[in-house]
Amino acid sequence: MTQTDISQEYLRNSTGLANETSAAEARVLIVMTGGTICMKRSSDGFVPARGFLKSGLAPRPSFNDGSDSRFLPVMVDDHTSILLPSLRTPSSAYKKHVRYVVLEFDELLDSSSINADGWTEIAQTIYRNYTFFDAFVVLHGTDSMAYSCSALSFMLQNLGKPVILTGSQAPMLELQNDATDNLLGSLIIAGHFMIPEVCLFFNYKLFRGNRVTKVSASDFAAFASPNFPPLADITSSKTNVHWELIHRPTHIKAFSIQTSRDIGHVACLRIFPGIRPEMVDAVLKVDGLKGLILETFGAGNAPKGSDGALTKVFAQAIQRGIIIVNVTQCMTGTVSPLYEPAMKLKQAGVVPGHDLTTEAALAKLSYLLAFPDLTVEDITRQMSESLRGELTEQTRTAFEHPKRHLSTSVAELTALGYAVAQGSLDCVKGNIESMLNEGDYFGNTPLVSADAVSINSTEPRDQI
Known part of the structure; x- marks a missing residue:
């Protein structure tokens, strides 16, 4: 089936809705990559469950209003489509249904196994089906979800539709789980509110994807956005969207994806008391290394080492063309050269990462390094600029007397x-x-x- 055939099939499937207002039904593509949310028990422990739409969603009234199960076309590569059965949610408080299909990847992955190839597959799936659906929900394991959110936020360029990643700490097929609320909340937000960002929905909160980090291995409140408030939250009666926080495009350009990444040439290193300069030097001399995310103490501090040896190691690496970005190990706060150690790092050429999470810093640096026309100076500058709302840009310090009479x-x-x-x-x-x-x-x-x-x-x- 060609792209033209897909468009015609889409229109044919839509004519059945003529008696209903077109605004009364949103279409959402659920992209299933794997993760706990779609697993089932087996003799070998939890394993991915195929046929998630039929076994996990169809039996649940909140996901299936019992209406006609139309088949919708979904592009699986650049030239091939398949028809997948759809389900529809009951009418929401906003008098709207959400019709959705589930596209399961050929290989369902545990989140600890996903890599840049997996991110590319997700981005390409969204790109191929962009004109046929109003929004996208990606089912993903929780361990690396923050990394995937950050990566996709840069890969999906000029995004004009919601892309929401979600998962769960307990599988949908278990009696007690958080999967039901996480997926239903994601569908409701995706099908009702035009939030053109890559987001993460978990435990009734919608976060900007490149601002989150995983904070618990077992609690249902598994994710937090330490330096940026939620974009929306769901209560018992309504969905509250904080529209003033939504990051929107400032120009009109067609949606596109950037799948080239240099993730294999970027490393992360966490500073600790007593770290030896030769350890750091060994990392910075890994063959092919182009960038390093340096996790430092407090507001961006690191030990200088005896006679400034550690700072010299950083300076020498920067002179070789390696870009080093300084992010804090703390859950909240920002990198700022308030203290001498942080000032020494900045003077050596280390780039302040402001309030970037480690996940966002890694994703952003690997994204920028993939552009062949960008110089080291270009990348250094853009690492301190907000491209997708991933950091809070710092402005010039304003000085003011407590009594407002500073001359x-x-x-x-x-x-x-x-x-x-x-x-x-x-x-x-x-x-x-x-x-x-x-x-x-x-x-x-x-x-x-x-x-x-x-x-x-x-x-x-x-x-x-």
């Missing part, structure tokens, strides 16, 4: 001091230029006064 001159002098401490030449120049343009009680700037002194002096001008 301009004192504020500028304070800003100059911080600029010097941070080793930022551009900021130092900017502050000095600003101060040189300030006039005295006669309106003369320092340069005008200097000229006057020079003219009246008997000494040569170049000695003044």
